[in-house]
Amino acid sequence: MKDEFEPRIIGFLCNWCSYAGADLAGTSRLQYPPSLLPIRVMCSSRVDPLFVISAFLRGADAVLIAGCHPGDCHYQEGNYYARRRFACVRKVFETLGMESDRLRLSWISASEGPRFANVITEYTEKIKKLGPNPANKKIFL
Amino acid sequence: MANILKISKNAEEGLRELLRFLLEKKRVKAVFTLRKINENSAVSYSLITDSEMLKDALPLFPLMPQNAGKLLSRLTLKEHLLEPTAAVVRPCELRAFIELVKRKQGSLDNFIFISTTCPGTYPLELSTNGDIWKKLPEYEMCVKEGDIVPDIRPVCQACEHFIPYSADMTIALIGKKDVDKSCEIFLNTEKAEKLIEGMDGELSEGELETKEIKKLHSKRQEKKKELFKEINVESLGLSGLIETFGRCIGCHGCGRVCPICYCVLCDFDSRDYECEPSTYESELKKRGGMRVPPNTVLYQLGRLTHVSVSCVGCGMCTDVCPADIPISTIFLKVGEEVQNLFNYIPGKSVEEAIPLTKYEKEEFAEVED
Amino acid sequence: MKGARVAVKDSIEKTVLNILSKAIDKKLFDVILIPIMVPAGDSYAWVLAQDKSLLDSASSLPPIMSVQGAKALSSVTRMGKTNKKIAALMRPCEIRAVIELSKLSQIELDNIFLISMDCPGVLPLKDWLKDPTKGINSFRKVIQRFVDGDPEPDQSVRPVCTICHRFYDSSAVDLHIGILGKKGEYIFFIPHTTQAETIFAELGLSFKDDISHWQNGVDEVLKQRKKKRSLVQEELKPEVIGLDKLLDTFSNCINCHICQSVCPICYCRQCYFDSDKVKQPPDDYLMRAESKGNISLPPDKILFHLGRMSHMALSCVGCGACEDACPMSIKVAQIFSLIADRSQELFNYIPGESLEEPLPLRVFEEDELHEVETP
Numbered sequence: 001m002k003d004e005f006e007p008r009i010i011g012f013l014c015n016w017c018s019y020a021g022a023d024l025a026g027t028s029r030l031q032y033p034p035s036l037l038p039i040r041v042m043c044s045s046r047v048d049p050l051f052v053i054s055a056f057l058r059g060a061d062a063v064l065i066a067g068c069h070p071g072d073c074h075y076q077e078g079n080y081y082a083r084r085r086f087a088c089v090r091k092v093f094e095t096l097g098m099e100s101d102r103l104r105l106s107w108i109s110a111s112e113g114p115r116f117a118n119v120i121t122e123y124t125e126k127i128k129k130l131g132p133n134p135a136n137k138k139i140f141l
Numbered sequence: 142m143a144n145i146l147k148i149s150k151n152a153e154e155g156l157r158e159l160l161r162f163l164l165e166k167k168r169v170k171a172v173f174t175l176r177k178i179n180e181n182s183a184v185s186y187s188l189i190t191d192s193e194m195l196k197d198a199l200p201l202f203p204l205m206p207q208n209a210g211k212l213l214s215r216l217t218l219k220e221h222l223l224e225p226t227a228a229v230v231r232p233c234e235l236r237a238f239i240e241l242v243k244r245k246q247g248s249l250d251n252f253i254f255i256s257t258t259c260p261g262t263y264p265l266e267l268s269t270n271g272d273i274w275k276k277l278p279e280y281e282m283c284v285k286e287g288d289i290v291p292d293i294r295p296v297c298q299a300c301e302h303f304i305p306y307s308a309d310m311t312i313a314l315i316g317k318k319d320v321d322k323s324c325e326i327f328l329n330t331e332k333a334e335k336l337i338e339g340m341d342g343e344l345s346e347g348e349l350e351t352k353e354i355k356k357l358h359s360k361r362q363e364k365k366k367e368l369f370k371e372i373n374v375e376s377l378g379l380s381g382l383i384e385t386f387g388r389c390i391g392c393h394g395c396g397r398v399c400p401i402c403y404c405v406l407c408d409f410d411s412r413d414y415e416c417e418p419s420t421y422e423s424e425l426k427k428r429g430g431m432r433v434p435p436n437t438v439l440y441q442l443g444r445l446t447h448v449s450v451s452c453v454g455c456g457m458c459t460d461v462c463p464a465d466i467p468i469s470t471i472f473l474k475v476g477e478e479v480q481n482l483f484n485y486i487p488g489k490s491v492e493e494a495i496p497l498t499k500y501e502k503e504e505f506a507e508v509e510d
Numbered sequence: 511m512k513g514a515r516v517a518v519k520d521s522i523e524k525t526v527l528n529i530l531s532k533a534i535d536k537k538l539f540d541v542i543l544i545p546i547m548v549p550a551g552d553s554y555a556w557v558l559a560q561d562k563s564l565l566d567s568a569s570s571l572p573p574i575m576s577v578q579g580a581k582a583l584s585s586v587t588r589m590g591k592t593n594k595k596i597a598a599l600m601r602p603c604e605i606r607a608v609i610e611l612s613k614l615s616q617i618e619l620d621n622i623f624l625i626s627m628d629c630p631g632v633l634p635l636k637d638w639l640k641d642p643t644k645g646i647n648s649f650r651k652v653i654q655r656f657v658d659g660d661p662e663p664d665q666s667v668r669p670v671c672t673i674c675h676r677f678y679d680s681s682a683v684d685l686h687i688g689i690l691g692k693k694g695e696y697i698f699f700i701p702h703t704t705q706a707e708t709i710f711a712e713l714g715l716s717f718k719d720d721i722s723h724w725q726n727g728v729d730e731v732l733k734q735r736k737k738k739r740s741l742v743q744e745e746l747k748p749e750v751i752g753l754d755k756l757l758d759t760f761s762n763c764i765n766c767h768i769c770q771s772v773c774p775i776c777y778c779r780q781c782y783f784d785s786d787k788v789k790q791p792p793d794d795y796l797m798r799a800e801s802k803g804n805i806s807l808p809p810d811k812i813l814f815h816l817g818r819m820s821h822m823a824l825s826c827v828g829c830g831a832c833e834d835a836c837p838m839s840i841k842v843a844q845i846f847s848l849i850a851d852r853s854q855e856l857f858n859y860i861p862g863e864s865l866e867e868p869l870p871l872r873v874f875e876e877d878e879l880h881e882v883e884t885p
Contacts, residue, residue: 049446050408050439057439059427070502080500087508088479088497092445095478096471097378106510119510139430139564140383140548140555141438171799178806183761188795191803206764212807219791269762269839380549387548387555388639390576392835394768406780415585418592421558425541425594429561433543434577434585461766461837464553464576465639 007035007061007127009120012051014044016074017109018066024113032117033124036064043067045078049089052103059136062102062127066119069107079107101130144334145313147343148324153201155324156229156255156312160200162340163227164192169253169336170224173213174200182274186212188226200229200255201314203280203293204273205262208400208455210237214247221248229255231262232305233453236488237400239307240451243495246403253336255326256305258315258354260284261297265460287316287353289360294456296469299365301358302453304349306489309333316353365473372467374474382438385471388464389437395458395468396440401448409440441468445475450496451487452476513688513700513724514715522653522689522697526570526627529699529713530599534562538709539623540594543583545572552642556582558596570599573649575632578831579604580774584616591618599625601632602676602683603829606862607774609682610825613869616777623705626679627687628728630656631663631671635834657694659727661734670830670843673739678728682865685710691727698724743848750845753812759845760815762838765808769832769842775822782821783814819849824870825861826850 013019019040025032037060041047044067052063065086073079086105093100104123108116135141148155163169176187177197184204189195209230216222230238235254241247260283267273276292283290289298305311311327314320326342327349328334377385393410396402408414414436424431452472459469480487483496518525533539545554547567554572556579559565579600586592600608605626611617630652638645652664663672679686685706688698698721701707707717750756767784770776782788788810799805826846833843854861856879857870 050443053439053442053446057442058424077500080502081497083505083508084483084497084500087482087505088450089446090508091479091482092442092449092475095374095475096382096442096445097375098382099378104510105508123510134379137428138379138383139428139557140387140432141435171796173807176804176806179758179761181758181761185761185764186807187804188799188807189804190796190799194804207766207808215789215808216792216795218789220793222792224796265764265837269837384548384550387550388553388576390635390772390835392768392771394766394771394835394837397768397771398764398766405784405786410779412779415589418587418590421586421592422594425558425560430546430557430559430564432555432557433582434556461764461768463635463768463772463835463837465636 005128005132007124007132008037008059009035009062009064009123009127010055010060011036011038011064011066012041012044012047013038014067014074014079015040015042017068017072018044018116020110021066021108021112021116024110025116028113030113030117032120035124035127036120043073043075043078044082045075045085047082047085049085052089056102056133057135057141059133061130061133062104062123064104064106064119064123066106066108069109072109099130101126102133143346143349144328145345145347146326146328146337146340147345148326148341149322150324151321152312152314152317152324153199155326156200157195157198159255159326159337159340160198160227160229161192161195163336164189164195166339168225169227171226172198172229173209173226174198174229175202175204182271184268188216201257201312203260203262203277204265204268205231205234205455205457206265206268207398208237208457209234210241211398211400213238213252214241214400214403217247222251225251225253227253227255231259232256232303232308233259233300233455234400235305235308236302236453237455239488239491240401240453240495241403242491244403249491253310253332254305254308255310255312256308257312258349259300259303260315261290261293261300262456263293267292281321284314284320285316285318287357289357289364294460294469295368295467296454296456296459296473299361299368299473300454301361301365302486303357303361304354306486307491311349313349315357316351368470369474372470374471382441385466386437386441389441389466390464391434391437391440392463393440394461394463396444398457398461399448400453400455400457401451402444409436409443414439445472448472449476449479450483450485453487511700511721512717513698513719513721514710514717515696515698515719516715517696518694522657522694523570525697526599526687527565527568530570530597531562531565532713533597533709534565536712538712539597541596543586543596543598544568544570545576552639558586571627571653573633573645574635574638575601575604575829575831575834576635578607578772578774578829580607580611580617581772583608583622584611584774584777587618587622588616591620593621595621595623597623597625599627601629602626602678602680603629603674603827604774605683606676606680606827607829609680609862609865610775610827611777612865614777614825619865623685623709624683625685625687626683628656628689629671629674629677631667631674633666634668637666654694657689657692659690659693659730661731663735663738668830668834668843669841670828670833670847673735673742674828675732675735675739676828677731677735680862682862688721688724688728690731691723691725700724742844743851746841746844746848750848757812760811760840763811763815763840764838765811765814766837767814768835768837770818772831772835773822774829774831775825775827776818783810783817788813819846823850823853824857824859827861
């Protein structure tokens, strides 16, 4: 039996919207691949770009940041800053020819259980095609 | 059209005369500039209060022992200057200082900034072996011709921001064929015009951006393309990064001399990034081997993320690297890309907030998924 | 003392590497901490190697010291004791720095097995980087000259390596590999602890051989080195004695503090000389400028160097990492090891020689050092 690659996606989910949305997906018994390792943060703006880079270098096949839709942030502006920081770190990856597709920002609200399941399903498929993160096996990091 | 004060001395002597005038007439309390500090020709930045000391001043010397922006920040970290001080700095050093001021690491109050159209600076290596003095005639010739000076820092050869954005006075150097006979000081602000009142010299008008400057700008753009081709950053990828930083010794010297890296205790030197024994064990289990001390590539990527939005491309990092890694080229490229993302020129204006500290309600839809 | 005489096959480096490889095979150690060639082939980095195949590109006696070994080991056990049995193969000065760091609570030596080898020195990093292939060849000559017993050290190594008088084993090591005495035909595995004997006996090494050839080899080189060290230090003195000379010598220093960050003994996460304590408001600097007509910036350059000296000189092992990393090519290591020698002599202290010997400033005698008191 061929060993199929199961991606490991680290997900930073904001407490008020995305984490609740993930919960809703669960209570609604929606099916999605078990690839996500969720980490609850109070707001998407809590995500330091360094978390993303560390996760990537430690071998996460992908890193997801999920927060409230712009305009709906529980703390009013957090997700706007998060979006800029994400744009910045993604640009760093892009410019260095590193697989910037392994970094994703998605807005998922508390009522969007199906959307959450979709995002994870879709992203898992995408990462399966990309393959395992080469950083996983590197020694000279 | 700007007002120009023309002094009939060579550019460096003319600038010395200006500084002497400012000190002796008590228009400023102190002058910050490069100075020869001993007979062995070591050159260092100095804060000078005695005009006698100006005879050893070398305000246009093509050496950057530390980015002056960092030094001005150190000077005004605790408090702003209480008395006027004239600071002779390069365009990138002034930009770095302004970026630091935006981060509350210094204050612009009471500074008079004197800068130049900058021909570039030599690597520190040329100063340690004394060769820099032998290079000066070639330097002057290239300045006159408006050519790229060979052997200056690679990022200097590729620098497009060689006209200072917010200096009170700018000494015109590039493309000036009479730079060995005449010192042209562009007075960019009212403050500057008041300061030179009573000084010997010819007043005239003119444009700073001459056709020689425009030509050099294109030459430098070409050079930048070449530089980026040499080290094709976009084709690096993770393997390329690992190869490039394979010989990195983790000294963090690049961060220490970087003007933008102002953190007193760098994140990567702090306890937060030290690994527990259990981490080593789990990493070893997964990888079979692990380089120690850890986090070499993380440091570089982390610093890129922290600094790129404000990187002024001064080149201090490459100069001090014990492993000769072309750090400044990588930072210049990534810096440019990140700055373009936000349409931002670091240090151009102190009023312009750092892009990551503000937002638009609708933007960057392309990064959302 | 007895040892195990081992015939050299191929090269000293490979012979030692083979034995260590077997040790991993037999699970005598879980991990080996050893320099391994980096992917680009232009340097060596310390790697915790658990997978034996990594040892294919390892070097037991690399031509350079990119990171001081004690710093590498400290990063592994600073936060706590390791549960894996780690064998660390390092140069004598790196071992000594490890012992000093252990006294300073920066390394937990439990489960760490220390191995050292007689050291011919290392090439300066910048020289090596100009042409690594040439560097490998020139270092082979350095090793050969050393094991042949040439008392004159090869001039291509770090300046402080040419005057090193501690190139042999520290008593605190677990196992030492002597390479002197037999012109590179034989090397000697010399255990310092029963644990070392037990472990390496499993590899078929019996420690019954006479090591007097090695001891003589060491003595011969040591005699010359001690003389050379005195001579070179005497020549250096006029460059640094007196404040004027000191200022001159450090006039090119740009105050980057890279010397401090590569020094194994300087373990402070935030150096005192980078802290808030040394930062003053502009008026202070202006006042200082007025008193002399000017002040160099960054300020307090000599304060940093003298301060660093007073903080670490008693534990300085003279490795030369500082001088290698200095972007202005200042003779930092030569100067610091001159001061270190004199201050260590004051307390009859040899850094890294014995774990039991406390750091001199942590103990006292009631009746001592009267010569520094002014009645």
